[in-house]
Amino acid sequence: MSTELRIRNESAATAEADAVVVGLIPAGSDGNGPTLAPGAEEVDAAFGGKLAEEFALAGASGKADEVVRLPSRGAVAAPVVVGVGLGKPDADGKPEPEQVRRASGAAARALAGTGTAVSTLGRIDLPAAAEGSSLGAYTFTAYKGSNGNGSGAKNPVERVDLLTTADDGEETLRRCAAVADAVRTARDLINTPPNDLYPETFAARARELGEAAGLEVEVLDDAALAEGGYGGVLGVGSGSSRKPRLVRLRWSGGDAPRAKVALVGKGITFDTGGISIKPAANMDHMTSDMSGAAAVIATTVLAAQLGLPVAVTATVPMAENMPSDTAYRPGDVLRMYGGKTVEVLNTDAEGRLILADAIVRAGEDDPDYLIETSTLTGAQMVALGTRTAGIMGSDEFRDRVARHAQATGEGGWPMPLPDHLRPDLDSRIADIANVTGHRFGGMLAAGVFLREFVPENLPWAHIDVAGPAFNSGGPWGYTGKGGTGVPVRTIFAVLSDIAENG
Structure with missing residues (x-):
């Protein structure tokens, strides 16, 4: 079973899904906890501008591959907000493609057993987010039990919707999926x-x-x-x-x-x-x-x-x-x-x-x-x-x-x-x-x-x-x-x- 990837252009706060994924960047020299990566603005607004603080209280640091879940408590349409660490960005403050790829993969692994996830990481780097999501969701279960899943094994996340405003999003997605x-x-x-x-x-x-x-x-x-x-x-x-x-x-x-x-x-x-x-x-x-x-x-x-x-x-x-x-x-x-x-x-x-x-x-x-x-x-x-x-x-x-x-x-x-x-x-x-x-x-x-x-x-x-x-x-x-x-x-x-x- 493979994960379906789709392109969407809508608010992450109102998108119907089982989880919404946002990126986290480690704290700077002030040490006040992680900051939100670009693309999560609507979700942050729905939390009254306090989403980064919520993740900090939950122990998030923004380091690479870290995944932290927060219940949305109705603030956004999805019941869960998933913060995934991107690691320290480059000198311009923008995450590198490989950081987005790894973060998307870590999120996809953590979302095994989930129906649909909406990811804001596509707004940072669509090709990297698409590749990372697909590869991170990969599982090899051909020899796991009679039904291919094995006892206690979770299916990969069924679908990841990547939010983007790119005009060539569908073609980019087609190539990255291939x-x-x-x-x-x-x-x-x-x-x-x-x-x-x-x-x-x-x-x-x-x-x-x-x-x-x-x-x-x-x-x-x-x-x-x-x-x-x-x-x-x-x-x-x-x-x-x-x-x-x-x-x-x-x-x-x-x-x-x-x-x-x-x-x-x-x-x-x-x-x-x-x-x-x-x-x-x-x-x-x-x-x-x-x-x-x-x-x-x-x-x-x-x-x-x-x-x-x-x-x-x-x-x-x-x-x-x-x-x-x-x-x-x-x-x-x-x-x-x-x-x-x-x-x-x-x-x-x-x-x-x-x-x-x-x-x-x-x-x-x-x-x-x-x-x-x-x-x-x-x-x-x-x-x-x-x-x-x-x-x-x-x-x-x-x-x-x-x-x-x-x-x-x-x-x-x-x-x-x-x-x-x-x-x-x-x-x-x-x-x-x-x-x-x-x-x-x-x-x-x-x-x-x-x-x-x-x-x-x-x-x-x-x-x-x-x-x-x-x-x-x-x-x-x-x-x-x-x-x-x-x-x-x-x-x-x-x-x-x-x-x-x-």
Whole structure:
């Protein structure tokens, strides 16, 4: 069940709803309690100009993600007024889009089980309020009880009406709802357990999504992969009874595409580490090791749905990395698609092997840009934490992608690909090894490895989302537990930028 979003232009005080949402900003240096964010003027007037004081008495501070409820006692039409903290605004006193997005998400989470809510946050930033409301209301209940809800589980808020005076409100809402739906699709794929989502079924789901959006779809099974020489995908998938796949989705870009963009996403549907097996603790989180694939599939479908004038081709390798008597081993040499050989020193560095095949294949389409994303290294979390992606690649395009990652609120930081790490990947018997012999700069070394397979002079970016793709902690803002859908919004923002500016 998803939350319906609507546009309304009326007084928040008289709007018929189960709750009205207003924004709160932390107190200034006077320390007199939170102040009301713009857009709540009618509600404040209905409370005799004392609404901020009422929230202060209820313990509200206005800090980010804080949600405080007040009974309206008939002052406004809605029985409840919900104050949600925006956090400290910028120097001009206006909340940033990400603050509105997070506040809207926190409010939507808190309103689970509610019928209709009216939000004044749309008056501050309509796109951010729409995205935050939709993503914050997301729940994954497919495996919760026979009715999909589970014992004691609450349905998401049924509808959020966003108050705005914007002339293009309906079109803005349509676009934002489509973006949010793409993120929700990626989340659904990530949250589906690996006994139900494995290469064959993942490929079938990608085909279903792609064909529904009018995309060209091609699926290579294990026999086609062997005939085509995809040694990386086949090697990683050799230990599983569930055979690997490679999916290609293509959006034409309409009549006059501005550019051609290749998207590549890692689709390891479950990662035990293979023969180099992982510790048992938290191995269940490896259901998310296909987050990059989910993101590029959802984004390619989104580009088609919104008619983006950019030709987008997604190349998505899918495999399950399991230990067995048929599994690839440390010491094996794989012949990758395109002919380069790789010595496998660690079978738990499997993502870069399937991505190498996919990157070479994507390069054969002669794209103008290439974006690849993957839950690639634990070193990403060591370096940048669980909410900031590491972005590597060709300098100018890397920085362009990072700017969009930061602007969307998904977060990302440009990182280098030092040439001095390349000799550490030298192999005794092959063209390159899949890991270095040390633990230093692991995120960067993985990027250096991938660079070996990118066509020369092609602007490209590698987005390592090992931490940001899956939230194993408590909910915050518009992000619940489990799959986050990062970096769908980043990639779509880059595609939109390319559509406009080339």
